[in-house]
Amino acid sequence: MAKKRVYQFRADLKGIKPAMWRRFQVSENETMQELAVRVMWIFDFLEDNWYSLTELVGDQFKREYQKKRKELQSTGQDAGPKITPLDPRMKNISYVMEKQRAADLKDWTPNIVQPGQTRLKESQAQAGSTFLFEYDLHANWEVKLKLEKIVEEDIADTRLPRVLKGKGPGVMGALDIEDLKQLVADDLVDLDDFDLEDLNYAIKGIE
Structure with missing residues (x-):
């Protein structure tokens, strides 16, 4: 059996304490839409x-750049220029989801827009990369996805995707995040x- 690259994520529902989360694995051929x-x-x-998925590459670049500048400044070295919001490296990547149009998405997001059919293996995602999943703008549902690791495994296609671990039952039909917090x-x-x-x-989409 040929080895495949497997992407392992931890997904946390933002705003809930104690944490409600899932750890799961998908194939490198998974699209952002999937x-x-x-x-x-x-x-x-x-x-x-409505829902969206954003790869937070710009946020990650900003954190790493500022950290490096502080390290250089602390040793008296030239830290280089400050970065501005107009720097293209500061932009995140928004993926076009089903029933959305790229042109419409570009009208309201400052992010780079890429097709939802982009596969994980074609993206910039690497261990430590983060994504933001948003659902229903009025209800403020957000899920933070962190790519924990990418591993090569001898694994049958039928075994992916799969959930490994987690905590909590899900949104339980709550109207919005505040409703779930109260519950x-x-x-x-x-x-x-x-x-x-x-x-x-x-x-796997099996009810």
Whole structure:
């Protein structure tokens, strides 16, 4: 069996404490569109609403550049010029999702726009890269995705994608993030409720 590159992510639903999260793996041939849909499935979002996926390459570049400048300054070395928001390296990458048009996306985002059919292996993603999944602008749902590692494995196509671990049951039909926070505060959500078998069906789109 030929070895394949497997991308392992940790996905955290932002704004919930204790954390509600999933660790999962997908093939290097996964498209950004497919990745976004799988995030919806494993957190129990419905597919009938607006959603987006952004690769935070600009944010990461800014952090690393500023860290390097501080290190150089601390040793009295030339830290180089400051970067401005107009620097193209400061831009993130927004992927065009199903039913969206690239032209429309470019009208309102300052980010670089690329096709949703871009595959992981074609992207800039590497270990440590982060993505932001957003769902329903009015409900403020956000999921942070961190690419933990890329490994080569002898693995059958039928075994991917797969969920490895996690915590929490998903959004539970909550109207928005504030609604879910209240459900958690009122002890109406059991954050230890995590069904690995069900989620491995969900991530493949099997109900």
